[in-house]
Amino acid sequence: MLEATIKYAAIDKLCNGRTLEEKLEYLYKHIPRSSIDPIDDIGLPKVVVTDIKELYSLLCQFVHPSKKQISEYKLQFEKANLGFETHKELNSFNQVLLRTFDVILYIVLYTRGYYVMKDVFNVLSDEPNWKFHKGKHIKTLPNKHKPS
Helix, strand or coil: CCHHHHHHHHHHCCCCCHHHHHHHHHHHHCCCCCHHHHHCCCCCCHHHHHHHHHHHHHHHHCCCCCCCHHHHHHHHHCCCCCCCCCCHHHHEEEEEHHHHHHHHHHHHHHHHCHHHHHHHHHHHHCCCCCCHCCCHHHHCCCCCCCCC
């Protein structure tokens, strides 16, 4: 989801005003597969780009396990614990998911502009317990409707 969000945001910025067909052609010809390199074309603050690159690297560990992770999985298999993640692993993964959703929402709102942001936050002003009001990146966006 993160990779797709980055690519679509980059295409929207780089191909502003072009037709859907032209945007798709740009996607197929100029946007690398399995990469978030287009993040540098979106215009996000440098500190956010750095954080997103670190998050992407962390997420890749779930898709491309290291030798150490595979050894741990093998050990769990030998103990007949295959497929049963520990409480600690699930909590850790949940934190990574929350961080990922915060970043995805940030990218979408940031690249859509102030008026879209304003409308979204206006609607969410009735939801003071919305988890992402306090998200690392979401809370940095302009929002006059922040809950107290």
